[in-house]
Amino acid sequence: xxxxxxxxxxxxxxxxxxxxxxxxxxxxxxxxxxxxxxxxxxxxxxxxxxxxxxxxxxxxxxxxxxxxxxxxxxxxxxxxxxxxxxxxxxxxxxxxxxxxxxxxxxxxxxx
Amino acid sequence: xxxxxxxxxxxxxxxxxxxxxxxxxxxxxxxxxxxxxxxxxxxxxxxxxxxxxxxxxxxxxxxxxxxxxxxxxxxxxxxxxxxxxxxxxxxxxxxxxxxxxxxxxxxxxxxxx
Numbered sequence: 001x002x003x004x005x006x007x008x009x010x011x012x013x014x015x016x017x018x019x020x021x022x023x024x025x026x027x028x029x030x031x032x033x034x035x036x037x038x039x040x041x042x043x044x045x046x047x048x049x050x051x052x053x054x055x056x057x058x059x060x061x062x063x064x065x066x067x068x069x070x071x072x073x074x075x076x077x078x079x080x081x082x083x084x085x086x087x088x089x090x091x092x093x094x095x096x097x098x099x100x101x102x103x104x105x106x107x108x109x110x111x
Numbered sequence: 112x113x114x115x116x117x118x119x120x121x122x123x124x125x126x127x128x129x130x131x132x133x134x135x136x137x138x139x140x141x142x143x144x145x146x147x148x149x150x151x152x153x154x155x156x157x158x159x160x161x162x163x164x165x166x167x168x169x170x171x172x173x174x175x176x177x178x179x180x181x182x183x184x185x186x187x188x189x190x191x192x193x194x195x196x197x198x199x200x201x202x203x204x205x206x207x208x209x210x211x212x213x214x215x216x217x218x219x220x221x222x223x224x
Contacts, residue, residue: 033211042201042216043155043201044214045213048211058211090154100145102147105154
């Protein structure tokens with residue numbers, strides 16, 4: 001099983017450009033999440049989807065949008081990238097309180 | 112509301128010594144507690160979890176943690192550190208019936224030969 005697959009692994013954007021981070025899981029999990037990881041700040045929740053067809057804001061949603069395309073896929077979109085969005089982005093999925101399965105991350109640099 | 116405090120952003124131990132990484136939590140309802148490990152340039156991997164069964168939880172790679180409600184703690188231990196344990200460790204909390212997880216800021220473990 002692949003688990004949680006994120007694409008791309010690396011990306012450099014110019015300020016103002018847009019992009020979509022893709023995430024897919026093959027574990028039939030209901031819930032999916034997007035986190036960002038910054039030094040000294042741990043992981044902060046951007047958006048989550050408790051089940052197919054629903055999405056909710058997390059701790060730091062400004063500047064992002066999400067789409068739960070189907071049960072497998074949960075994408076994160078930056079409409080107009082800013083340097084403050086330079087970070088490592090992780091997608092995760094879970095089923096009830098079993099704990100998260102994480103993807104390997106996307107390293108995004110906005111210049 | 113829920114939160115996690117990890118004491119010590121960096122911890123150094125000698126190979127073969129006891130590993131103790133501290134975590135205290137705050138939760139208004141009975142918590143679920145987790146420890147994750149992150150190796151360089153990788154995603155996080157679940158080490159162990161507490162979900163209201165046994166208070167002493169055993170995980171992978173010889174790690175264990177004990178849930179102490181009176182101290183609101185969930186410290187991670189390993190009797191003998193190995194070089195391969197060098198990584199960053201995250202404590203996390205969620206509430207029963209509530210799947211969102213709140214992470215601590217992480218503790219980087221250095222193992223000295």
